[in-house]
Amino acid sequence: MTLLHQPALIDKRRRIVEFCLKQKVLLTRExxxxxNDQAVVDAACAIIEGPDPAVWTLMDMLRPSIAPPGITAQQARDIAEFPVKIVWDYDDKASKRSLQDFVGYFNARYTRLSKMLRQRADLQSATSIGRVVASKERQPVAMIGMVSGKDVTKNENLILTVEDPTGTIKVLVNKQKQEVFTLANDIVHDEVIGIIGTNSGNGMVFANTMIYPDIPHIEIKKSPEEVYAVFLSCVHVGSTRFLHDAFDKFLKWIRGEHGTDAQRAMASKVGYVIVMGDTVDGVGIYPNQEKELLIKDIYAQYAEAARLFSQIPRHIKIILSPGNHDALRLSEPQPKLFKDYAKPFWEMPNVIMTGNPAVINIHAKDGFPGFNVLTYHGFSFDDYSEIVPSIKNSGRNCSERTPLIMKFLLQRRHLAPAHTSTLYVPDPRYDPLVIEQVPDVFAAGHIHKAGADSYRGVTIIACSTFQAKTDFQERVGHEPDPGKVPVLNLQTRKIHMLKFGDA
Ligand SMILES: [Fe+2]
Structure with a gap:
């Protein structure tokens, strides 16, 4: 008698399928x-009726092998051993904030960035602004301050208002002094800068040059072996515009079932998939969003997203962080995805959760230090596209400016220097959006257009999306390129832009 004719087994099978459906996981035909195998059915029932019935433990058991085509089980096991370490992730508990916390937060930012600036030869003997104001002599001056105002005079010169804990002063930047004027023109509110100039002796400094905290040139590290990191963002599962077919092609590629021989060979050496948020489209993110949602329930969105991501072979680590469409607070740093909403992801054994932003280290092994990757969703990027003249006037469409913005932020050593560019947690202990360590890779999403660049040894990666152009993007003139995925060869540091689907 076949299994199909054994009532007890039929009942067990039914219980397994119902368990999966309840967890919003649809079993594939395979x-x-x-x-049909009695031993498998018994093992599956032991999981779903055991003390910790997790759907992904069940899925793992049902899959016959962790190795996709083109890769041996041993190779898959070796890749599964590749290390991921969370170097920095914001860990503070949510709490009510007071006005004093904002004061402390900006003081902490000033203290940290001025310390970085003071390492520069020209600023080692920087004078406090209080002393500059008090001095009535016309003399050369070096100082460090936070910008609280930026105005244009009728002669088209710039006047910056700059402050430190000891005082406030005006800085005149003459438009005839092209070099310093170009630097000053890009300055945004609340960034911390060094200024070299001449004290007028009556409460004004004439600027000769401006110094950003900036990053030093760093060594371009290369992995001793050929291994790839895939960068994803803004998949937007649940949206009516989610490009299911394109994402399915991506999943097939990473399983070694799609693409040219070279592309499939690349897939067999992927060790990491790094995801910078907006994995789901979310619910109630903007007015009338429900009209654009295929899946209107946030739990169901995460379940469907996890079902899709679970098709990435289990030997590949998935590092998952949130974005502004995810179901948590907007204020940055955002914590890890909540266990309640994103439970199916938390149950996946190869998923590592981080907040936004975060710093992770991948592929440290055999005396090789690995790569520090700064991940940031990119919510602040929209503002810099418009308020920084050299970026706005770069001749690029607003969707193509992301690498320029990321370079700008590395120079400022801050992910969102202007107070208004993002929502943030005013932590008075330290400013968590300061770029403390110089990363090997700086990766972000949010703008839905893939791009890549490098700056002083840092690889800059802007991710695309798997969502077709939205009405909002149409209105603001964005040109997304869905289905494009940057893949970084950690051995050569070359970025391959793969395209899935034709949207
Ligand atoms: Fe976003």
Missing amino acids: LVERL
Whole structure:
């Protein structure tokens, strides 16, 4: 008698399928066929009726092998051993903030960035602004301050208002002094800068040059072996515009089932998938969003997203952080995805959760220090596209400016220097949006257009999306390129832009 004619086993099979459906996981035909095997059915029932019935433990058991085509089980096991370390992730508990916390937060930012600036030869003997104001002599001056105002005079010169804990002063930047004027023209509110100039002796400094905290040139590290990191963002599962077919092609590629021989060879050496938020489209993110939602329930969105991501072979680590469409607070740093909403992801054994932003280290092994990757969703980027003249006037469409913005932020050593560019947690202990360590890779999303660049040894990666152009993007003139995925060869540091689907 076949299994299909054994009532007890039929009942067990039904319980397994119902358990999966309850967890919003639809079994593929291949996995249903595995339930023709009595030993598999018994093992599956032991999981779903055991003390910790996790759907992904069940899925893992049902899959016959962790190795996709083109890769041996041993190779898959070796890749599964590749290390991921969370170097920095914001860990503070949410709490009510007071006005004093904002004061402390900006003081902490000033203290940290002025310390970085003071390492520069020209600023080692920087004078406090209080002393500059008090001095009535016309003399050369070096000082460090936070910009609280930026105005244009009728002669088209710039006047910056700059402050430190000891006082406030005006800085005149003459438009005839082209070099310093160009630097000053890009300055945004609340950034911390060094100024070299002449004190007029009556409460004004004439600027000769401006110094950003900036990053030093760093060594371009290369992995001793050929291994790839895939960068994803803004998949937007749940949206009516989610490009299911394109994402399915991506999943097929990473499983070694799609693409040219070279592309499939690349897939077999992927060790990391790094995801910078907006994995789901979310619910109630903007007015009338429900009209643009295929899946209107946030739990169901995460379940469907996890079902899709679970098709990435289990030997590949998935590092998952949130964005502004995810179901948590907007204020940055955002914490890890909540266990309640994103439970199916938390249950996946190869998913590592981080907040936004975060610094992770990948591929440290055999005396090789690995790569520090700064991940940031990119919510602040929209503002810099418009308020920084050299970026706005770069001749690029607003969607193509992301690498310029990321370079700008590395120079400022801050992910969102202007107070208004993002929502933030005013932590008075330290400013968590300061770029403390110089990363090897700086990766972000949010703008839905892939791009890449490098700056002083840092690889800059802007991710695309798997969502077709939205009405909002149409209105603001964005040109997304869905389905494009940057893949970084950690051995050569070359970025391959793969394209899935034709949207
Ligand atoms: Fe976003």
